[in-house]
Amino acid sequence: MAQSPSRSGRSAIPTPSGTPAPLRVNSRLGKYRLDRRIGRGGFADVYAATDTLLSVKVALKIPNAQWVSEELINEFRREARLTMGLEHPNILAIRDANFIDGRFVIVTPLASRTLDDRLKNRMSFETAFDFTSQLLKAAAYAHNRGVIHCDIKPENVMLFDTDRLRLGDFGIAKAAQRTINGSGTGTLGYMAPEQAMGRPSKRSDVFSIGLIAYRMFSGKWPEYPFEWPFPGVATLRKRVHPDLIAVIRKSIAIKPRDRFADADKMEAAWEKTRLKAIRFAKRNRKTA
Secondary structure (H helix, E strand, O other): OOOOEOOOOOEEOOOOOOOOOOOOOOOEEOOEEEEEEEEEOOOEEEEEEEEOOOOEEEEEEEEOHHHOEHHHHHHHHHHHHHHOOOOOOOEOOOOEEEEEOOEEEEEEEOOOEEHHHHOOOOOOHHHHHHHHHHHHHHHHHHHOOOOOOOOOOHHHEEEOOOOOEEEOOOOHHHHHHHHHOOOOOOOHHHOOHHHHOOOOOHHHHHHHHHHHHHHHHHOOOOOOOOOOOOOOHHHHHHHOOHHHHHHHHHHOOOOHHHOOOOHHHHHHHHHHOHHHHHHHHHHHHHHO
């Protein structure tokens, strides 16, 4: 079967079923029933679904047809070989990645919500500290195995009912970035400056985690050109011990060499502040 060009100008992967029909809630995709759409982006849509054979809830990430090319699939397969071996309680497992009814579908466990959803409400110091610790553990585990995430953002951080945090989108994040040059995901503001110029490293993941931590503690999201002091710094100083602020500032340094070398180094510095940071937060609540 001849390949037909996609809207992006790349060769689309041919599928037996031809052009897939539009997706609708309550329709079926193979053995999955689409219960509701829970996310929409420039690269992919995400649905909460039911595996009708196993009677379990799952999440389906379905890249938009314009990006599904042989280039994307081959890149994803290369990344998946690295990332599917990442077995850690803070990393979201990929259960399957395949073509279903003419669509490329990535299947993962279904979270109760994302960190992006949770950020719509104020967060206690202890929760913010714990979420950052879990995020650092996930990234450190990956970095120690030579894997860089490349798209750490609140939408890719999944929360489960017990406040277990799991970092998702390993594999597909790097494949998508290389396929659409980082622009189609709409997450340029979450990237380290050097990553936006096509030079990601472990230090780029550190930068993204630092930005997320800053937002959780201050309630404000810093934007490019990332010049200190950021918006919300007064709130940050009231809630956060100076030693912990120093860790955050080091993680979001503009020059990569001024940051922690990887998430493992940042996690060690983060945990070193735990006791004094929690005591500081408690004392300030009492005197507020």
